[in-house]
Amino acid sequence: MFASVFSYRLLTMVPETLFTLPVATGAVIVGPLLIGAAILALIGVGAVYLSGGKKRTRRFIQSPSSGPQQLERDPLDQKSTEELRLQAGELLVAADNAVQSSDQELLFASASYGDEQVAPFQEDLDEARKHLSESFRLQQQVDTSESAEESASRDLYKRIIKNCEQVNKTLQSHKDQFDQLRDLERDPSPALNELVDQLHRLQERRERAESALTGLAERYNDDALRQYRDNLHQSGTSLDAVEESRAQAASAIDQGNTAEAVVALHSGEQAAADAQRLMESMEEAEERLKSAAKNIDVGIAQTEQDLAQAKATYQAGQAPELAGPIAAAETAVSQAKRALDSGQRIDPLELLQQLELAHRELDAPLNSVRDRQAQDRRAREMLQHELLTARHQVQSSLDFLRSRRYGVSSTARTRMAEAERCVTEAQTIGDSQPSRAVELAQQAKTLAVQAAQIAEREAATAQMQSMGGGYGTGGGFGGFGYPGGHRPMGYGGGFGYGRRRRRGFF
Secondary structure, X not given: OHHHHHHHHXXXXXXXXXXXXXXXXXXXXXXXOOOOHHHHHHOHHHHHHHXXXXXXXXXXXXXXXXXXXXXXXXXXXXXXXXXXHHHHHHHHHHHHHHHHHHHHHHHHHHHHHOHHHHHHHHHHHHHHHHHHHHHHHHHHHHHHOOOOXXXXXXXXXXXXXXXXXXXXXXXXXXXXXXXXXXXXXXXXXXXXXXXXXXXXXXXXXXXXXXXXXXXXXXXXXXXHHHHHHHHHHHHHHHHHHHHHHHHHHXXXXXXXXXXXXXXXHHHHHHHXXXXXXXXXXXXHHHHHHHHHHHHHHHHHHHHHHHHHHHHHHHHOOOOHHHHHHHHHHHHHHXXXXXXXXXXXXXXXXXXXXXXXXXXXXXXXXXXXXXXXXXXXXXXXXXXXXXXXXHHHHHHHHHHHHHHOHHHOOHHHHHHHHHHHHHHHHHHHHOOOOHHHHHHHHHHHHHHHHHHHHHXXXXXXXXXXXXXXXXXXXXXXXXXXXXXXXXXXXXXXXXXXXXXXXXOOOO
């Protein structure tokens, strides 16, 4: 068999065997240079043709059991850089949605069966989060490497794709056992009862948030409360979806259609989880506003302290570039004081942001005349304030993205993941590297603002595109079913709670 194959190749396609890469034919690997005594004896003309070339690497035919086979080429190498970029972005969105959906499903399972029963699945989720976090880190590296060579970008995209595939594999690893744990089709009634209880609790919680808005509106202006009001509206939509799913599940159970009941329950559970996140966001926003209002005086005092040093430095002729920052800082302090003294409604987070920007503009030229010890001392004085405002901004933007995740791309999610990483690192190194921690906190705020701005534009576009189409279902512990021929679900927006068909494991 081998002799006939080689004879045919050498007699009919000698030039091709010389200049083409090896190809696999069944279990037989046909290489470009298979020169042996048996072949030369069979094909004399082939031996003459091949004898004048340089010494080449030989490849030998092996059976599957006789030694290592030639490595297959990575299918991703066949794709263009643009195709890799798009696939990496889609998989990031799908993986992020899968992690969030699985997290929501675990919350319901834990409420029904206890933390001990869901511990193995929690481990899967924690591991998936690590792969997802690494994927976002790599995507941020691509986004910020303007001069990166194409080969480097391709390598990063491939690593993102493989990490996201690992997210899927990890979440799928115990999905069958998780389905057996819940086994909703056997008896969906307990899950329906839990959904009803959850709905009642969330309705009461929303009523409290709505009542709290009256008091908040007396102290804070419309800009400060815009996201709070938006979340209040979104939570109402989510709770309406929970009620609709509850009614559909109850009707299906009465008719003995357990499969239909399970689909409705998953939709209701995801809607309830989204509503709960929105409630938490509103409650946290209330605390952030109160905390920011208390810290305005601290921000004013710190800025005035910097102003005094900046003026002394400027008057000594050591840093003439301080003229502009001094004027800007004085304006920020004056605006903050007027706002507090006016007795009118304010946006404390915005006032703190203005004071912080004044700090930044003063610090850059001041640091050029401060010694390292003085810089660290100043950084320690600023750090708590910077971390506070960074945590506020990161949490606020994170809440915004989570509540609108089906219309948000990988770009906004990547910025958000990097902002979370920066604020976490800032908190970790604050004692040992205060100056670096301040920089990280400031960077976290910038990234979080960018993420929210991008998400707001994308969510608005997705809402326009999905008008009249309702919402999609969600829920279910597991991966996202990609790769394997299926486009990642949840990408491109327009998915919520109205559709009846399950999308993969969402």
